[in-house]
Each structure stands twice: as C-alpha cells, then as structure tokens.
Amino acid sequence: MHTLSVAELSKSLKNKEFSSVELTQHYLDRISHSDLNAFITVTDDLALSQARAADAKLANGSGSVLTGIPFAHKDIFCTKGVKTSAGSKILDPFISPYDATVSHKLNIENLVMLGKTNCDEFAMGSSNENSFYGPVKNPWNKTMVPGGSSGGSAAAVAGRLTPFATGTDTGGSIRQPSSLCGITGIKPTYGRVSRYGMIAYASSLDQAGPLTQTAEDAALVLNAIAGFDEKDSTSALRDVPDYTKTLRDSIKGLKIGIPKEFFSEGLDSSVEKVITESIKEFETMGAKLQEISLPNSAYAIPTYYIVAPCECSSNLSRLDGVRYGYRCEDPKNMDDLYLRSRSEGFGDEVKRRIMIGTYALSAGYYDAYYLKAQKVRQLISEDFKKAFQNVDIIMGPVSPTTAFELGAIKDPVSMYLADIYTLSANLAGLPGMSIPAGFSNNLPVGLQMIGNYWSEEVLLNAAHQFQTQTDWHSVLPENI
Amino acid sequence: MSLNKEQVKEIAQLAKLSISDSEIEQSTIELNNILSLMAELGEIETDHVEPMSHPLDMSQRLREDVVSEADLSEEFQEIAPKTGKRHFLVPTVIE
Numbered sequence: 357m358h359t360l361s362v363a364e365l366s367k368s369l370k371n372k373e374f375s376s377v378e379l380t381q382h383y384l385d386r387i388s389h390s391d392l393n394a395f396i397t398v399t400d401d402l403a404l405s406q407a408r409a410a411d412a413k414l415a416n417g418s419g420s421v422l423t424g425i426p427f428a429h430k431d432i433f434c435t436k437g438v439k440t441s442a443g444s445k446i447l448d449p450f451i452s453p454y455d456a457t458v459s460h461k462l463n464i465e466n467l468v469m470l471g472k473t474n475c476d477e478f479a480m481g482s483s484n485e486n487s488f489y490g491p492v493k494n495p496w497n498k499t500m501v502p503g504g505s506s507g508g509s510a511a512a513v514a515g516r517l518t519p520f521a522t523g524t525d526t527g528g529s530i531r532q533p534s535s536l537c538g539i540t541g542i543k544p545t546y547g548r549v550s551r552y553g554m555i556a557y558a559s560s561l562d563q564a565g566p567l568t569q570t571a572e573d574a575a576l577v578l579n580a581i582a583g584f585d586e587k588d589s590t591s592a593l594r595d596v597p598d599y600t601k602t603l604r605d606s607i608k609g610l611k612i613g614i615p616k617e618f619f620s621e622g623l624d625s626s627v628e629k630v631i632t633e634s635i636k637e638f639e640t641m642g643a644k645l646q647e648i649s650l651p652n653s654a655y656a657i658p659t660y661y662i663v664a665p666c667e668c669s670s671n672l673s674r675l676d677g678v679r680y681g682y683r684c685e686d687p688k689n690m691d692d693l694y695l696r697s698r699s700e701g702f703g704d705e706v707k708r709r710i711m712i713g714t715y716a717l718s719a720g721y722y723d724a725y726y727l728k729a730q731k732v733r734q735l736i737s738e739d740f741k742k743a744f745q746n747v748d749i750i751m752g753p754v755s756p757t758t759a760f761e762l763g764a765i766k767d768p769v770s771m772y773l774a775d776i777y778t779l780s781a782n783l784a785g786l787p788g789m790s791i792p793a794g795f796s797n798n799l800p801v802g803l804q805m806i807g808n809y810w811s812e813e814v815l816l817n818a819a820h821q822f823q824t825q826t827d828w829h830s831v832l833p834e835n836i
Numbered sequence: 837m838s839l840n841k842e843q844v845k846e847i848a849q850l851a852k853l854s855i856s857d858s859e860i861e862q863s864t865i866e867l868n869n870i871l872s873l874m875a876e877l878g879e880i881e882t883d884h885v886e887p888m889s890h891p892l893d894m895s896q897r898l899r900e901d902v903v904s905e906a907d908l909s910e911e912f913q914e915i916a917p918k919t920g921k922r923h924f925l926v927p928t929v930i931e
Contacts, residue, residue, distance in 0.1 A: 449915075449917075450915065451915055453908060453911035453912055453914070453915060454908070454911075546891040546892060547891075547892050547894075560889065560890050560891060561891075586899075586904075589896055589897060590890075590892070590894075592892065592894070593897075652880070655876065655877060655880065657873065658873050658874040658875075658876050658877050659877065661870065661873065661874065662874055662877075669851060673852075676852070677917060678916070678917070678924050678926055679912070679916050679924050680912075680915045680916055680917075681917075682917075683917035683918070687926075687927050688927065689927050689928075689929075690926060690927055690929055691852075692927070693926060693927060694852040695852055695853065695854045696854065698851075698852050698853055699853050699854045699855075702853070707851075707853055708863075708866060708867070708870070710851045710853065711844070711847050711848060711851055711853065711863075711867060712867065712870055712871075714847050714850050714851040715839075715847045715867075715871075718847070718850065725874065727887055728877050728878075728882060729874075729877065730887035730888050730889055731882035731885040731886070731887050731888070732877055732880055732882060732885075733887075733888040734885050734886055734887065734888035735880070735882070735885060737888055737891070767869070768866055768869070768870065769869045769870060769873055772870075772873070783891075784891060785891020785892060786891075
C-alpha cells in the first residue's frame, strides 16, 4: 500500500480495503526499518490512537477526503505535546505547548501524524547536513544528500515512509529537496498558508507547503492547509479555490515563459537536457513557449543572503535559554547564560547567519547591506511582474545539479550558490513548484514552475497534466 | 569592506555568541567570503528604487483589544529551564 498516492489511499480507506490503523502500522514498520535518518521523532502511540479515531469517523461516513491518511510534519511545525526541535540542539528539550495552524488544520480532518521529519537547523541549509540529528540520506543513492532544508520530508516521501509530508520554503527548502528526491513539492504564494506555530527563520520569506508523490495529492493537501488565519498577521484574507477542480483542465494555449538567465553558465548540461525535454512535452500538450528575461535574477543570491540572515538574527534572539529550550549548565550571570546557551545550542551555519545579520543590521552598515538588499529585492520582484504581463507560468530548473555527495560541499558560499534558481520566488513572494522531470545519472531532476501571485491552481493544473502524460513521478528508488 | 578578527569578536558579542580563539580565524575567513559575495549588489543602480520590506502590499490588520487566547501560563512554565512562583528564574541580576 505504500506505493499508493494520497488520492488512491483515500479511495481505499473509503472502500474499506484496509483500515487507517492497518495503513498506519504499515508505515510505522517501514519507518522502523529505514536507515535514511529521515525522522527526528516517530510518534507511534499517538499515530495509532489518531488512526483509531479516523477509522471511527470513516465507519460512520463523517470523514473528509484526507481522514485516516498518515503523514509526517517537518520538525519545524509546532505539535502540541510532541518535541519540536527545528533540527537544533537549542530546541531539543522543547515540547510544544500548542499546535501550529497547519498542524491544527490537519488534526481537525483526522489525519494521522507518523512523526516529525529531520531538517537543516532552523531550515538553514540546502543539503540537510546542518541538522543536530545528523544528515538525511537520499533514497536514490544513500551516499548523496536529499537536499534541504526539508530533506527529511523529501526523503521520507521518496522512500515511501509516508504518503506525504509538510515542509517550509524560505529560499527553496520545499522545491530543492523535492527536485533532488524526485517528488512533487509546492511553495504557495506568501500569505496563502498560515505561518502561526511554524518556527520562524526569515518571516518575510517563509511559507509552508506539501511534499507529495503527485500534483493531485499536493492539491488535496493544499486544500486542507491553505487559508486566512487570524493568528498570522501576514496571512492573506482571500478565498481559497478548490485546487482539485482545475487539475483536469486543458493547458492548450498556456503561455510558458523560459527565462534565459536560468539556462546560463553553471547549469549542469545533463540537467539542462532533462529540463528542455520536459518543457517540450508541455509544447506537445498545446502550451506556447516564449523566451523571457529576468535580468536581476543573478542578484537573488546576495540579496537573499542579506535579507534572510537579517531577519533570522532578529527572530532567533528569542532563543536565550530563559523561557524554553536549552540552557547551559551553571550559568554564572545573565551574560554567561545567554552566551553559553546560544553558543552551545546553535550549530555553525545558524551562528554564521546570525552574525551576518547582526553585522548587516548594525549602525553604519544598514544602508549598505539591508536597505540595498531591499531595493534589489524590489527590482527582482518587478522583473517577475513584467514577465507575468506576457506569460502564465515560468519554467526552468530547480537546481543547477542533481543530488551531490554527502560532505562534498564544505564551503558555505559554494552551498549558497546552488540556490540560484529558487531564491527569487521567495524574494518576490510568488508560488513555485518542483515536479519530477527525468533523470541524470540515475538521480532525479526536478522541473521548476513559478506562477503569478495566488495562481497555485495554474501550477497544479500544469503539473497534473504533465503527470498524466509522463510517469517520472511514479518511478521508485530501488528496494521500495 | 573586510572584517578583522576583532570586529568578528565584537559582532559575536552583539549577537550573544561566543567564539573561541581556535574558531576565530576560520569564522573571519568565512564571514569575509560571504560579505564579498554581497559586494556584487554595489554594481546595481538603486537610487530611485523603493525598498521592498515585504512581498505583499498589505497593511497590518487591526482588531478589537480583547483577550483571544486561553491562559496557558502553566503550560509555558512547565517547559522552561527553571521556574518558581510563576516566574522564569535566571542568575541574580541585582544583588
């Protein structure tokens, strides 16, 4: 049953082919035999009790389409009574006293949480190697990274340890691991999904979304988690369409923009080939291709790596060893308590970003760094606004390469450069998606689709139509 | 702009992070590498560009000033490293 999609599992549960308890136990067994290190916490007992409650609802016909479906949360969503670590030692002792809105929304539909997935510490990383709980392995090749920061979620879905998982995307953290693990992932428009209870990294960039096997599943999950939330002042007061309704629409005449800057130096030629062929498939289906330009997109890296660290240096100041989380042994005074709790609790990359942000926001440097970056952010955003006057959707690679070896990239700047194609959607606040598009040297390649504001249904429709014509999304790693 | 070791120590102190003498060399190199990546932004003319602080053109919503949350103080105290009499306890600040 673990090769079935959420949509298929939903039908099977309705038809009583198996119960949610049986399904849940099957996934729990798979997780216990897995060596991917995809989970930080497995919530066996909770999962089985949730599955029993779901079975009761299914029996009396009061469940929703997602009732009884197991899933995993990235360990950055607060889950009441369950450890919520954000992949960090500093939150290792943190048992959340409340639920994130995303968690709450899935709870009220009686889904079954299998556990919390591994991730880069505070979602800072592109390889999942920055986790306090150790790196996650890529199911396609266990010597490779799964991508990050939602690497545990992506590996768990690709390894069929869960039908779907939640993730967050601040600079590519849903799309890039989805690409590297050969699954489907969508980062909605900023403001579409509530950030309440989602441990903040960079508040003007963070957005939650699902990592799934198919676009249809992504639509089902997004239906459940999207929408206005009073508890998040940046959540948008807009109606959410039923994303499953438009999946089957024809994409004849869909105008696809291909940014020439996404096919320049640095893009692996075999990745380029897969991307070009998959875009041709859309043309065969009746879409119209058009070259476009996003002239400032190369500046997305320095812009992001100023804006995000500035916001994180401010956001992470709350981790002080006083109210929750890790506190050092025998602090001598307040300064010692702050210094040692934070220095012992944070990992290297988090410290680096806090320091960069602290410097860039400090007196005398604010204009040169933060203000400058905010201005360039405006230019990057305007490039997209211009492009979307002529096209419906933008397509290109997610990542310049396929998954790389664990430990291969040690230099922080080289790691940042790999985020080149994903950062600009976050800076502009646009929805973006990764779908399986083919393979290069037996490793998956993801096609990125970027949509206009609030056009998730356009992305999901295009992705679903592609998945009716291709079967890249149903190719499984060995021994699954 | 390039940072020296003393400046890196100062930034760490501002961020309430300690850096040992053995780490300072490597940290300084890494931070300078990151800052040189950022120097690329200097190439762009932005004199007449409005800074973008947020992706959505929205203003903060206002609401009635009424209590909307239940009192969770006990739950929040339970997860704190050290508490007493409904307070979070820290080392003595004032003798």
